[in-house]
Amino acid sequence: MSTWNTVQSRARGAARGRKGSKALEWAGRWGFAAKGVIYLLVGVLALRVAFGENEGKQADRGGALAEVAEQPLGSVLLWALGIGLAGMAVWQLSEAVWGTKTGHRLLSAGRCVFYAFVAWSVLAFAAGSGGGGGSSDKQSQDVTARAMELPAGRWLVGAVGLGIAIAGLVNAIRAGMRTYHKHLKLGEMSRRARQVVDVTGVAGGIARGLVFLAAGGFAVRAAWVYDPDQAKGVDDTLRSFASTPVGPWLLVVVAAGLALYGVFCFAMARWRRV
Numbered sequence: 001m002s003t004w005n006t007v008q009s010r011a012r013g014a015a016r017g018r019k020g021s022k023a024l025e026w027a028g029r030w031g032f033a034a035k036g037v038i039y040l041l042v043g044v045l046a047l048r049v050a051f052g053e054n055e056g057k058q059a060d061r062g063g064a065l066a067e068v069a070e071q072p073l074g075s076v077l078l079w080a081l082g083i084g085l086a087g088m089a090v091w092q093l094s095e096a097v098w099g100t101k102t103g104h105r106l107l108s109a110g111r112c113v114f115y116a117f118v119a120w121s122v123l124a125f126a127a128g129s130g131g132g133g134g135s136s137d138k139q140s141q142d143v144t145a146r147a148m149e150l151p152a153g154r155w156l157v158g159a160v161g162l163g164i165a166i167a168g169l170v171n172a173i174r175a176g177m178r179t180y181h182k183h184l185k186l187g188e189m190s191r192r193a194r195q196v197v198d199v200t201g202v203a204g205g206i207a208r209g210l211v212f213l214a215a216g217g218f219a220v221r222a223a224w225v226y227d228p229d230q231a232k233g234v235d236d237t238l239r240s241f242a243s244t245p246v247g248p249w250l251l252v253v254v255a256a257g258l259a260l261y262g263v264f265c266f267a268m269a270r271w272r273r274v
Helices: 003-019 022-050 061-069 074-098 102-126 136-148 153-177 179-183 191-225 234-241 248-271
Strands: none
Touching: 022 061, 022 074, 022 234, 022 248, 061 074, 061 102, 074 102, 136 153, 136 191, 136 234, 153 179, 153 191, 179 191, 191 234, 191 248, 234 248
16 A cells, blocks of 8 residues: 555544544534524623623623623632633544645634633633623724734734625525535434524624624725724624614624524534534
C-alpha cells in the first residue's frame, strides 16, 4: 500500500473513531442545549422590551446571563451553560480536524474560536469576574473604535459588517429552505416532532438571520460615516426594530422568532447527527 493510501486509511479510521466518541457527542448536544437556553432568554427579554417591561436590562447574552444568575441555583446554571458552550467549541474543533470538506472544516474552525470565546465569557461571568455580563452595545462600539484606529481600519470594519450582513441573509434563506434537514435523524422523529422542528427552525432561523443582517448593516454604516457609535450590539439592534414604521410589532415578531430558535436548538440537541 502506498504512503498516501496509508495516510487516507488512517484518517478514515480516526474519523470513524471520532464519530463514535460518546464524549464528543455529548459535548455537542450539551452545547446545543446551552445555546438554546441563551437564545430563548434573549427572545423573552426582547419581548419584554417590546411591551415596555424590561427597563434596565439588556436583551442580549449579558442580559440572559444576568437573568439566569437571579434564579435559584443561578450560579450552578451559569457554570452548566459555560461548560456546555465549551463542549460546543470542542465538538466544532473535532469537525474542523476530522471533517471531509475543506469549506466545512474552515467554518467549523471559525465556530470553534467563536464558541471558545463565548464559553470563556460565560465562565468568567459565573466566576464573578464580569466576562459575558457586559453590554453587547458597548462592546461593539469599543471594538469598532479600536478597529478604526488601525491602518485601513475603516475598510476592515465595513468588510466585517458586510460579511455579518451577508451571513445573516444566507442563514435566513437556508432556514427558509430547511437545509437543516440534512443534519437531523429524520427517521427517528415523529410527524409532530418534525412539524415542531420546522416551525421553530424556519421562524427562528429567519429571525436570527434578520438580527445579523441588521447588526451587519449598522457596522457598515459606522464605517461609512466614520463613527464607531453607529455600531450596535444585539440589544440596540433588537431595539431598532421597534423604531420602524410598524412600531414595536416587528420587534415582537423578531423576539418571538429568537425564542423559537432557542427551542429549535433544543431539538437539535436531541435529534441532530453529531
